[in-house]
Amino acid sequence: MDITNDIHSQHISKQFNHELEELKTHLMAMGGLVEKQVQDAIEALLEGDSRLAERVRDNDKAVNDMQIKIDEEATRVLARRQPAASDLRLVLAVIRATSDLERIGDEANKIARNALALVESGRNAHGFIEVRHISEHVRRMVRDALTAFARFDTELAVKVVHEDDAVDSEYTTAMRSLMTFMMEDPRSISSILSVMWILRALERIGDHADNLAEYVIYLVKGLDVRHTASDKLDDQVSKHKS
C-alpha cells in the first residue's frame, strides 16, 4: 500500500501525530541547513571568500547537534510508541536520513577547508568550471531528495537516483581532465589536488542525496531499493503497487 504525506496526522493519539510531525519538521530543518552549508562552501570557493569558508566550518557543529537531537527524538518514539507499518518506516527513514545529511555536512566542511587552502595559496586553479557545474547538479539532487521526502514523492525520488549516474560520469570526466593539467604543469599539483578533493566531496554529496531518495521509496512503498541497479529501478518501483 502506497502512503501519502498526510498519513502521519491521522492517529487516534494526537500526541503521536505531533511527535511524528515534529520528526519530519526537524529533519527538513536539518536538510535546509545542510543545503545552505553546501551552497556557502561552493560560493566561498568560487568567490575566494575565506570568511564565508570559515563560517561554514563553524556551522558544522550545528549540523552535528541537529543529528543527535533528531536521533534522540526518533529513539524516544521507538521506545514509547512501538510504531508499526508506515509509522515504523518513517522513523527508520528519518534515522537513516539524518546520518546521510550529517555526512553531506561533513563534505561541505571539507569543501570549505580546501577552499581556504586555495584562497591562501592565491593561485587561480583549474577546474572551477567543472566544480561550478557539478555543484549545481548535486545541489539540485539534495534539494529534490528533500522535497521528495517532504511530499512522499517517489517519482521525484527515482529521478534523483538516476541523476546520480549522470553526476558520477561528470565526475570521472572532470578528474581525467584535471589529471592532464597536473601532468602538464607540475607546479599546479597542490592546488589541483585541492580542487580534486572538492570534486570528490561533491560526488559523495550526490551519493548521499541518492541514499535519501532511496529512503523515500522505502518510506512510501515499503520497498528497499538500496542495492537495486538504477536501470531496474523504474520497473521495480512502478510494479510495486497494490
Place this chain on the structure above:
Amino acid sequence: MTDFTSEASCFEVEGLSLAYDGKPALRDLTLRIPRQRVTAFIGPSGCGKSTLLRVLNRLHDLNEDVSRQGRVVLAGQDIHAPDVDVAELRRRVGMVFQTPNPFPMSIYDNVAFGVRLQGIKRKRVLDEIVEWSLESAALWDEVKDRLHSSAWTLSGGQQQRLVIARTLAVQPEVLLLDEPASALDPISTLKIEELIRSLKSRLTLVLVTHNMQQAARVSDYTAFLQDGELIEYAATDNLFTNPRLRRTENYITGRMS
C-alpha cells in the same frame, strides 16, 4: 521470511459464516492455518476473532442460537461431520482462556485430571505424564517440591502455565489461546510468550489477542478481522512492516478508519 504457500495445513476453513440469533458474526471466511506455527487473530472488539477461535474446537456448539455455514477441516477431516466425537476433538484441540481456571484440587491432580478421565490410573505413568507436562509448560522447576499443594496457591502467571500443562497432558495437536496473557503482569506475559514459542516445535498454536505487540512478538502469521470479515492475512513480518491494505494499516498503527 516464512513463506506462506509452502506450509502444511493444520486447519482449512472454507466459506465459514456464523450467526448468533440471526446476527452475523463471521462472514464467509476462508483461510488456512499452518501446522506447527503460531497464528494470531487480531482485530477490534466484536470483529469475530474469538468466535472464529471457538469454532475450531466446536465450543460454539454449546450455544443453541448459532447457525453456521461452511466447513472447518482439521487434518483432512470435517470437524462438523456427524461421526466426529466432540470430546475427542476437544482433546486434540485444546483451549486456554483469558482468566486461568485451575480446578480446586492439587497441582498434581489438575494436570492428571484429563489423563485419568482417559482411564490411565497407574501412578508411575501418571507421575511421568505430570512431570513431562509441567516441564513442557515451563513450570516444573517452580512446583516440583509442592505438587500436592492446592493449585490456588500459585500466582496468576503460574496458574496460567498450570492450565497449559493440564491441556498438554492429553497430547493435543493444537492449542487455542484466547487472550492468554491479558490478565497477567509483564514478566508472566513474557514467560507465556516464551512458552508459546517453545511449544510450536510439536503443536499448532492459534492465538487471539488485543495486544498487537504481542501478536508481532510471538506469531508467524497474523490474520486481521473486522466486522466478521477476514481483511488481511499475511506473514507477521510483512503485516507489521508493510500491510497491503489501508484498513489494516489504520488498525495496527492506531489510526481512525
